[in-house]
Amino acid sequence: MRSVIRTGALRDGPPSTTTAPAYSGIKNIPRTYTTAQPHHSSLNSSPAFHSKAADCSPESLATLANHAEAEPPSVALPVRHGERITIADIKERRAKAGRLVAPTAAYSDADMFKGPTTGKPKAKRWDHHLTHESTLRHPCKLKQAAKHLNNPGLISLGGGLPCPEYFPISSLTLHVPAPPDFSEAATLAPGGGETLTIGKYDTTLPPPSAGDALHHPEYDLSIALNYGQGNGSAQMTRFVTEHIELLGAPPYADWGVCLTIGSTGALEQILRMLCDGPGRGDCVLTEEFSFSTALETAVPLEVTTVGVRMDSEGLVPEAMDEILSQWDSVAAPGSGGKLAGKRKPHVLYTVPSGQNPTGATQSAARRQAIYAVAQRHDVLIIEDEPYYYLQMQAPGTAPPSTVDEFLKGLVPTYLTLDVDGRVIRMDSFSKVVVPGSRMGWITASAQLVERFTRHAEMANQGPNGFSQVILHKLLDERWGHEGYFGWLMNLRMEYTKRRDVMAAACEEFLPKEVVSWAPPQAGMFQWLKVNHTIHPHASDKTILDIEEEIFNNCIARGVLVARGSWFRAEQDVAPSGLYLRATFAAATPENMREAIRRLGAAIRESFQLYGV
Amino acid sequence: MRSVIRTGALRDGPPSTTTAPAYSGIKNIPRTYTTAQPHHSSLNSSPAFHSKAADCSPESLATLANHAEAEPPSVALPVRHGERITIADIKERRAKAGRLVAPTAAYSDADMFKGPTTGKPKAKRWDHHLTHESTLRHPCKLKQAAKHLNNPGLISLGGGLPCPEYFPISSLTLHVPAPPDFSEAATLAPGGGETLTIGKYDTTLPPPSAGDALHHPEYDLSIALNYGQGNGSAQMTRFVTEHIELLGAPPYADWGVCLTIGSTGALEQILRMLCDGPGRGDCVLTEEFSFSTALETAVPLEVTTVGVRMDSEGLVPEAMDEILSQWDSVAAPGSGGKLAGKRKPHVLYTVPSGQNPTGATQSAARRQAIYAVAQRHDVLIIEDEPYYYLQMQAPGTAPPSTVDEFLKGLVPTYLTLDVDGRVIRMDSFSKVVVPGSRMGWITASAQLVERFTRHAEMANQGPNGFSQVILHKLLDERWGHEGYFGWLMNLRMEYTKRRDVMAAACEEFLPKEVVSWAPPQAGMFQWLKVNHTIHPHASDKTILDIEEEIFNNCIARGVLVARGSWFRAEQDVAPSGLYLRATFAAATPENMREAIRRLGAAIRESFQLYGV
Known part of the structure; x- marks a missing residue:
């Protein structure tokens, strides 16, 4: 079993520990996060470090007591098979887990935050779809060494991380809309909106009131503005993991997330992971009209895009099936056409909601039909959903009055249909927060997320720290999931x-x-x-x-x-x-x-x- | 002659014009920037648009009058061949140019901002070094359409850029060090440091006092947080162009810059631009000990790294020459070694100052000798300089008392030796501002910068807007070049x-x-x-x-x-x-x-x- 605890790359200072219960995996093993003391702390003063057991703080013991007898975990935890996780469930889960302590460059993944997946099957393996380039990727040596930072009292002279003392920004203050009136007019009016401040060392300050761990900042500039992990911070990983659960988690167990620098860059990474133009003659299926920048991304990779006929609901599954069924004769080496010698497509790139450029939205039934064709022909699906939350109000209908109503009114994502783990969903903050964040995330099977992350470590080192800490402050800490969905509902209107x-x-x-x-x-x-x-x-x-x-x-x-x-x-x-x-x-x-x-x-x- | 004016992708609202004199090219043609009115402006109210001539504002006419007879431009402009441009020169240049008006997604390049290059030769062409992948890159169709936005009164329904009204951040306030005491202790002390605020629509506000165009904000959240160009904003392009000139511009005319998402990502882009492992058997020369992540970037691309012997001054030019001179026999197809069939290296990756991991710094003479070997063997040089400003004070010497002294004390960059345009220098804000900015830039010949930019449009769409606007506010608007060099001098100590x-x-x-x-x-x-x-x-x-x-x-x-x-x-x-x-x-x-x-x-x- 892989270690569930991998802290940060190369941070100086003796780590101490705190414990959060696990919400994933078959067994409910408490997970331990480590933290580093403020960098002026004295040596050897940290409490003992337990790699799998809990520490002995009163808070942790109380948390453990709640779970010690909880077998199966679903008794104590808010899992309801066949039902969506609710915001109340997430709140309860976070309250039980206690404060997230994830220091500079802390390793994290969705498994640390998601609900139990007991009884769900694992995703299929996609080794036969990976490119040679992707299989040649190995973890960074320097990031691997970070596992030793778990040792209590260890001093790192390992990684060249600058000391936050030299970060020339000691705080960032945002002026933002105050729900329920998200409008710019209300925000800019005298006394309108709210101000939020992010300090350099907020996480090391004492909590606002004793024992109020939940309102104790979990992220600050000293962490966000230093080097981080290629898959993003633990803080934002938790947020997007929960967000996907609220939307509807995949029906398989080992799904994960990886923060991205936006879907344009993410698509290039995915294409390089799955499609080898020169070496293997790979093609990608797309809608017959597709986002021009996506098409332009495939060209230099010599990946041929093959257009599938569309109707008012977008891509036509029968047309996709026909292309794939007849592939061998169309692409036969002697056929003389442009597809001669090309490998049968094993990847579909689709924009299911408000498709760019046609505006078409695939219905739930259409998505199911396309998924079935993908299963029949062993095709992976890249679900690009920048406009997912811009699903309009139907004419003459009342706007949703609750988040639950809003979520139920959205066309289901491919993720919720994905029994095999063949979907890679790309989400983006560009259209619903700001394009300049250059931040989004993918959701996919752990195998594909891992390969994608290995590339992110080289291609971009994950999204920038300003976007991560600003969006965390606003979306997670201030608005929470409920407020963020409120923002999205407002945007839809x-x-x-x-x-x-x-x-x-x-x-x-x-x-x-x-x-x-x-x-x-x-x-x-x-x-x-x-x-x-x-x-x-x-x-x-x-x-x-x-x-x-x-x-x-x-x-x-x-x-x-x-x-x-x-x-x-x-x-x-x-x-x-x-x-x-x-x-x-x-x-x-x-x-x-x-x-x-x-x-x-x-x-x-x-x-x-x-x-x- | 290419159009010097290409504004922004796809911005709504009728553009108006303002004019800045040119500081580049053989002829001193006034350059015109366009701006969009605030998005509530009425139609058809904009002044006439002049694509090459100046507008008729009193300020522009005054500016033109200063230059109308200035042939050659070096008479009126602060160019001094064989001398470094000084901060005073830059200030004079900016004052003459007037306010930079560069709206959402405005196109820019170094030529718009750099001093005259009259009499300098052009860089060599490197077509024979580009990969097939790189040659297949074409400009984005959507970004090309942006040229029509110059038309006065045009309304764009072209690009899917969200309206800034929906950006949920109306201002950002930074608390930063106040020179001359940059220390964290002074900044965090009561009343210490300074606060800087960036509003959403700062550029459309009236100037602080009539005619004070220079202290009128030139960048704001409505621009920075929307989509931008793959090579970064005009505002930061100007800053890094000038910064390179202060450091010492290359001795050829057509050099340029491109902002990056940090040097890790930039290196992968450069390797894909120049090195084709599977198709061409390309290798890269590096120091025998080199930055592990750089080496790991080459592995999945199947680009072989060949180590060059080092001494206390780093890479040994004679050893590099020997490898290249003997290549044909070492790599002969029948030689049986690991280099059998590999193409003679045409790229050197080097970290000249404070090399990672050895700490070695190449002297000026060493750099010159390495450059000569590169010339002899037609090798391009990737100069990775994250630690350039961390050149230490020599024991027993007094710290520099002026910026000029500081700059003169630095080992010259490869750029200043680069008569051919064979150097790609990578700069980064990671080690000297914050790693979480995920921002840096490359400086190289226009040909290589253009190919690199085409890839950036697909791989990342340029650096994020938060970093661009925050660093612009602090480094350009508040500190200016002098203050930023002061910060770097402080860091060196x-x-x-x-x-x-x-x-x-x-x-x-x-x-x-x-x-x-x-x-x-x-x-x-x-x-x-x-x-x-x-x-x-x-x-x-x-x-x-x-x-x-x-x-x-x-x-x-x-x-x-x-x-x-x-x-x-x-x-x-x-x-x-x-x-x-x-x-x-x-x-x-x-x-x-x-x-x-x-x-x-x-x-x-x-x-x-x-x-x-």
């Missing part, structure tokens, strides 16, 4: 309003004889289909020519939209339709209306619909 | 003290009959040579066995040091010596002394030097 402004403008200004569309149920994008077949020059101009003409007319009239052809998964195949993408994320309502008016005029000009 | 504590402890506690060392002139590491030949079991134990024995003794006695073998560039070759690495960066003086005492005892135990 804002985007619903924006979507509706654009839909109304389209109704008012676009020529329906040429343009057709359906307002999206999620995301940031309105997809517009232009009927090129009735263009005056349909017979002598290509679709791309007409698209360019419309685009240029748009620019001349002062509106920028994205050309549909930029998003085509197979750039070398002639397009069959003409599309435009317009975002309702950025412009003010009045600008959006004016922009769509200009777009309508530009299309009319191209189609010579004067005076209509 | 702190590390000198730490080095001296460790040196004294080594003198006191290490058995000189077994251990030899020289205190380093730079960096964070003391390298210790252990004479394994006099070990009682020298005849029947390997070096690695003895190293492990000492390491285990150390752990048992409560000290962690790094094993020298972890840093060996060629792990498959038997080691010829036994070394240990001890850092003086992290532990307190008293802990450091105690740790070295324990280390001495552990070595004595291993060598059976009882009672010495």
Whole structure:
């Protein structure tokens, strides 16, 4: 059994211990976190260190007493098979676990924080899908040595971590919205909003009141701004692990998380982990129209993207099945096509909610059907969900009044269907907090998370400390899960309003004889289909020519939209339709209306619909 | 000629213009930056946009008048061939340029900010060194479309950039040291330090006093926390460009910079840009002992690291020349060695100052000699300089009293020798500000910077916005170059003290009959040579066995040091010596002394030097 305790890389100062009960694994073994004393502490003053047993502080003993007889753990712990974990469950779990003490560069993983997975099967193994590059990855030698830091009284001259004394920022103060009114107007009004302060040594200060471990800061600048682990801090790992449980944990036991520097970078890491273009002729399935930057990430890796037909619910499972079933003949070495000699795709990249660029959202049944096709053909699924929480309010329905209602109203993630562990979900804070955080996370089987993390150690060393500590302060410590979901509910209503402004403008200004569309149920994008077949020059101009003409007319009239052809998964195949993408994320309502008016005029000009 | 003005991706709102004179290129063409109005501004109210000419504000006209007759630009501008640019020059330049207005996702490059390079040659081209992967990179389609945002009055429905209204942080306040006393004690004392605040819309506020454009914030949260360019913000690009000029710009004209997510990630990007292991059998030269994470980055890429012999000044140029001169016979396909069939190395990775792990610092003459070998064999140099500013005070010398003295006392960077443009220097804020910033930059020829940037757009989208805006506020806006160099001078003195504590402890506690060392002139590491030949079991134990024995003794006695073998560039070759690495960066003086005492005892135990 692997050691459950691996503290930080290379931190100086004698570690002391505190204990938190475990919430994972078959057995309920108490897990021990270690901490380092403030760096001026004297030597050899730390309490004895127990690698598996609890320490003997009154608090720990009390905690243990609650659990000593608890077999199976589900008696004492908030696990309910077939039910979602609730925010109340998480609160109870945290109260029982006590304060999280995770010092500089402390190792952590989801297993330290998640609920019991008793009775759940393990994920399948994916060794046959890994690239040679990925199999050549080994843990950092310097980070491995960090295990010795558990020894009480040990002084580290091991790693070149600067002393926090030399960090030129002694505190950070944030001004943030105060729930329930999250609006900018309320926050910026005199006396509005709240201020939160993060100090350099907050975790070493005495608790605000004796015994109030829960309101004792668990993260500070001295930890966040030093080197950390490639998979992120324990503090944010706990938050995203619990967040995934609230959303619905996978039905297998050994799932994990790894913080990322955003989904753009995470996708490149995943592609390098699973797809070998030059060596193995690997391909990736995507929606026939897909996020252009994702497609552009595959190109230099010589990974061929193969587009799957879409309908109003996005990717069509039957089309995916057909491509995979017929692969051997299509890609036969002698077939002469662009897929000649290519390996049958074993990876699907999909944006299931508010798909970029089409805005399509896969229903629960659609996701189940696509998952079944993936199972049939041994395909791993990269579930890219930046817009997951931008699922709109259905017209005429009342907004959710509770977090529970909100969560139940969301289309289930692929994770909740994933009996095999074949899904890698990418979450991001970019669209729902700030893009500049460059932070998100993946959720996947422990095997894939481990391989991904090994690469993160070299590619980026995990997300930056400012984002980790600022988002932790706001989302975890101040708002908590409930407040953060409140923020997301608020955002959903804002985007619903924006979507509706654009839909109304389209109704008012676009020529329906040429343009057709359906307002999206999620995301940031309105997809517009232009009927090129009735263009005056349909017979002598290509679709791309007409698209360019419309685009240029748009620019001349002062509106920028994205050309549909930029998003085509197979750039070398002639397009069959003409599309435009317009975002309702950025412009003010009045600008959006004016922009769509200009777009309508530009299309009319191209189609010579004067005076209509 | 390429357009000098490419603003931001996909920002909503009609752009207005302001003008800054150019400081680069052969001709002194005024450069125009564009800005977007606050997002509630009305339509069509922006002034006319001039892509190359100046606008007509009194300020711009005054600026132009100063330059209109200035041919060549060196008459009016602070260029002095063969001399370093000074801080006064930079201040003068900025005052003439006026306020930098660079909105969300504004494109920028070093050419917009650097001084004139008239008469300097262009860098050589390195097409034959690029990997196939690197040559397959193309600019993002969505970012290319951003050029249309220059059109006045254009409304963008192009990119999915969230509206800053939904950023839940309306201001960030930092508490920081106040020069000249940078110490933590002074900063944390009551009334000590200073507070700096960054608002969401600072750039759109009126200037603090009429006409005081220079003290009008040029960066804010609405810009920094949105999406940006892969090469970083204009604001930080200007700062690091000027910083490099103060350090000494390269002697060729077309050098550039690209902000990075830290040098660990930057190195992986550079290796993928220049080295193709599986396809081309590429190797990289490194010091025979090198940073373990750098070596570990090369392994999964199947790039072989070839160690070059070192002496007290680090890498030995004659040894490098010998390896390269004899390559064809050593690596001949039939030679049977591990280098059989490998391509002659065309890349050197070196840490010239305070090398990790040996602490060695290359002198100016040594750098020149290594550069000459690189020229002779068509080798590119990756200059990794995290410890550059941790060059110590020489014993008995007075600390520098001015920035100029400080800069003149530093060993020159490879950049200043680089007549060909064959050096890629990696700088990092990790060791001199905070590691958690995950931010640094590279400086190299425009060709290499462009290829690197194309990858950054996919691998990470540039450094996070929190780090960019916080470091800009502190280093650029508050401290300025002078204050930042003051901070670095302070840090140098702190590390000198730490080095001296460790040196004294080594003198006191290490058995000189077994251990030899020289205190380093730079960096964070003391390298210790252990004479394994006099070990009682020298005849029947390997070096690695003895190293492990000492390491285990150390752990048992409560000290962690790094094993020298972890840093060996060629792990498959038997080691010829036994070394240990001890850092003086992290532990307190008293802990450091105690740790070295324990280390001495552990070595004595291993060598059976009882009672010495």
